Amino acid sequence: RVLLIAGRPGSGRTALAEALVRDLGRGYRDGVLRARLGEPGGDPVPVERAARLLLDDLGVAAPPGADGDELSGLLRDALKERRALLLLDDAADAEQVDSLLPDNPRCLVVAVARGPLTGIPDVRPCTVGGLDARSAVELLERYAGSVRITVDPQAAEALVELCAAQPAALLLAGGWLAARPTASVADLAKRLRALPGEPATTRPLARTFALTYGALPAPAARALRLLSLAPLGLADAQVLSALAGCSVSAAGSLLDGLVDLGFVRAAEHGQYEVPGCLMPLVAQRLAAEDRDSEVQLARARMLERTVRLLQSCRAVTEAEGSAARRRLAGLPRNLRFPHRAAAAEWLRTRQPALLAAARLAVADGELDTLARRLVAALVRALTAHRGAEAAAPELYGLHRLVLDVAERRGLHRERAAALLNLADLDARTGRTRDALARYRAALDAGRLAKDPYATGRAMESVGGAYQELGDWQRAADWYGRALAQRLARDERADQARLYGRLGTVHTYAGRYGEALRNWRAAAAGCRRLGDGAGHARALSEAARVQEYAGRPEESARTCEEAAEGARRAGDVRLHAALRLRLADTLERLGDPVAARLHRAAADRLLAPRPGAPAPVCPDGSAGHDTPTDATKVAYEIRSGSQKS
Template sequence: MTDQAVDTDGVELSEKDRRRAVPDDLTNSQFLGRTRELKELRADIERAGLDTISGRKAPRARVLLIAGRPGNGRSALAEELVRLVADRYPDGVLRARLTEPDGTPVPTERTVRELLTVLDLPTPPGAAEDELSQLVREALGTRRMLLLLDDAADAEQVDALLPDTPDCLVVAVSDGPLTGIADVRPCTLGGLDTKSAVELLARYTGSVRITVDPRAAEGLVEECAAQPAALVLAGGWLAARPKAAVADLAKHLRGDDTDGTPLARVFRLAHAGLPSAAQRILRLLCLAPAGIVDPQTASALAGCSVGAARTTLDDFAALGFLRPVPSALPQYEVPGCLHALLRGLMESHDRPAEVQLARARMLERTVRLLQSCRAITETDSPQAREKLQAMPDALRFPTPRAAADWLRIRQPALLASARLAVADGDLDTLARRLMSQLVRALVAHFGTQAAAPELYGIHRLVLGVAERRELPREQAAALLNLGDLDAQTGRTQEALVRFRAALDAGRAANDPYATGRAMESVGGAHQELGDYDRAADWFGRALAQRLARDERADAARLYGRIAAAHTYAGRYGEALRGWRAAVAGHRKNGDVAAHARALSELARVQEYAGRPEESLDTCQEAVEWARRADDLRLQAALHLRMADTLDHLGDPTAARLHRGSAQRLLPEELSGDEGAAAVVGGAGADAGVGAADLRDPDPAPGDPAVESAAEPVARSVAESQAAAPESDDPESEHGANACEIRSTSTKG
């Protein structure tokens, strides 16, 4: 574990440092066998379906099913078929894996989100599964694409993704039939033909060892049931032992009278042939999130250096235990057919405490990598640079671009880490820290809007942990964040329910910030729904709390929100009183920019109330304050407003002068009527009246967003031990603020 802190490999996307784990001649670069199956599958594509035979146009895409046991080469055959026919589908190929490595079906919601992302289509955060599935089907309905659905658990998973067009083709891989899907063309796989199986062995052993004893090679193929996964492991075992005869391995397998499939027997033999340290590392790889492991993950699981972990992973790939993943980073996939075997060996060989410690080390490493990933975006801050330099070299990124690339490539595994950590239940402190850092890294590199779908899922996980641990403050923060995201996508009623629940949680936690924030958000939701009386009432409750706590800046802002609600309701007298209170509050606080914006809104309401002369005077005052605030956009908007008012008062000459002033301030943006309208509307939105804001109520710059400051929770022994070797972390969050989840809609 000491090596974790001193390794100098770093986290970098260097082209010259990327090397394949297995030489090209030992990989699946040339597909073997399955000639008959490929011919039948290609013929099925051309063959008329039941609808065509009956004279009807096919309402949905053709579905080809490749069925067989894991390890029979189902996915390889599907990929080869896709390669052969991909040129018929000019819009490309979509791929999705429908089962987790441990056999758990992937929720359809997650699958369709991934497909929408690949299609570069927006994925509304928090949208229901049916809505998302419909978006995918609509997108595919206008395209000619090939959809590869690997490892489908049941027909329902496939049915939800079927395009409503015959121009697309779906290739599904599954253990058995997809009952319920019409006109499926199945292809059931067994073992390879003997010639192809022997050739697969020869790729690992070399042709000489096969040529000298072809009967032994055929006998080994028979012992492996011609199963590709078993043959790969057997070939790797022979490649690592140049002096071993093929007949010796076949004899050994023949004499193994233990229960299990041929794959299980070959796997146990290959595992037993490893050094004890390598055996342990291999077993622990079943803990890798999403079945994808990189050197950092393996290093943390094993407690060794990153360099040693990468060498070990390369060796495992050469032996057939792992498959290299095409990626800009060195990544490897644990074959699904080996996952259950690895887990079984881990449960029988490793003590539960050791497994838990390895899992905790992996999560701790992930937390620190995310801290480094976020910190490199804050290079303008001397304090952030100092913290970054204090991190070990192995955890630092050379550039912000490298950090963003790492985050993008590893995002599926990082999200899987969060889900697994929450499901574990014994490492909640680490899980909360992981989710906190993941939120911050996603926002820092991709922005709140782009990362909103992922953030929604993370906040739901946070809420689950907070409810399980009875942490009302974190419940309030998670509910507020979820409500913000619901509000952004127009689900105002759902957002209102979240905000009310957050208010209850904030009161239970005796957290005045969360309580005040929730009351404002409830008011914003009512305002968006058109219930201006309730909106003003809730804003008033939030104002009373701010005044009681002497939070003057927030109080001044709330006066404006109350005034906005009255403006929408047409109660201009009350709106004027509210804006005057807001103006006075901002003036006392010395907030020049907010003072100018409040004056501009006061002028707007005066005009609505039929007081154009007062509106002109207020606009003049607002222009002066906007000039002091150096807000050119607001100055231009105010000049345009005065020009419109003067036109109404019958003074076109003065109106032209003000329009000229606005044109000089923003010559490019005021090139036409639409530009002028945009400037005026933008200035109003800055003041908080242009549209109902039911998200974070525009806190002042530097004002912290809602923070989920976790109450102390007893950490497990594994968490403590995992953190101990890395206690030099300048942002260690083992204390009371272990899981700080910021509001996703913070402005500032």
């Protein structure tokens, strides 16, 4: 069920696992799924995040805000009928692996960990200590050349022993030799022995790192230290340029040099990665050699560069000539994207690191202004390129980060906006009671901020949550409170929408008199706004209420008025739906001839035009037999920064 490769970081355990997966992967028709269960700093990755990554690889949509147990269950369900191979790298403990194990015996898990996974049944372990002597010498030869190894094989074997045959230590030693063609293998072994501390009591990787790091030029050593600040240990020339305060071309040269020396390895999509086994050693050097103020300044430069890249990534989606495009033209060339496709690809490949950057910025606690700007820019970029629905899981996590900062800083307006956004996503995924609690909290925050938009939006949303729960009395009460505020502020479009919502809940509750009054008020509000289609839809709902109330003649007259309004507004689908409903009403009134005429008119309206698809009756329009909120419109929740 589980093949475990256990070993210390730097022992080659991940490379062995990858080689095994490449060999076994051909036998699994649904492919290989990969998840890293450890952060570069050593912290375990939450099960929720790992499960969501695996579900994304499977193409399974996971609801935003779902917890680890729910996502683990979704993952097991998704793998129930599949034959897949899972590679779980850098697992912290058995519980972390167990939560991701599929129930399907046709799936195989290859796990990489430091030690045994006690408690998981059917685990076959393999402990890795390092390379055999011959392979270790061959690895050195690849860097140092065959001549230096051939002339002094004993020195090569001694160097392998000093490195404990660990691939990571041998790569650093090989990089040191490659950079010094005149140095002998014996010279490097002598230098390693001369380091302070007994070789038997000091980790071979730490000793080799200390020697090779000490030989780095100052700019390269500083660049390596600063790379420990890169989210997920991933960086490109832009990231290092911001961290080190140098040009992008100079940063690229530094990265290539560090790759040659074995400190950094090339990753996918033009990125570079500090190996996880070296990250703690690099972070120790940063803490020891750089002042806190310099580290914070480097982190701030990196976040600011990321914000500008995200703004450029979003701006490229705007229309030519827009204000965002004009600002984009004023940015340096290396911060601009040539077209939308390039920006979308950059966002896709950098998304894990960008999300990690947002989490780290919020956790830092000292760069909250930059953290808020970064989250806002990331939300806008994801929405522009992927859409709010597709990016909902990522947006949920980002809104929670905003909420953390707002609560820490006492920013009531931002707290209200984050709560509203989170509650909307909860409501969309069926967690209505969770959404209701957050809407109420947003109302309190909006009142503390004295923000009428947030309070009105929260009251209306509380009413919507109660409506979803079927509590018509409370829904009407909260809609009424929101309407009173809109009336006091003379916000007419919002008034029309709320009259429609009140009409809907009163209809569901069977209070047809109240429902009819509110739909009439909604129709009047739309007429004053010049919204012909909204006026016709409100009248159509009023006609529906009259029909429910047993007044078919009045319903027919109102429906006729609504149909005429839809015709004047040019809403063909609504006009056709109203004609069909009018035909049904006339049939019940005993006038089949008039009913046939209205049906024929509807057929003509719905007939496909040459070169155009056939129109259909819209969902939730007058063609349905259930009351709907006809004047409801879609809108975004505005944060304080957006309002200003």
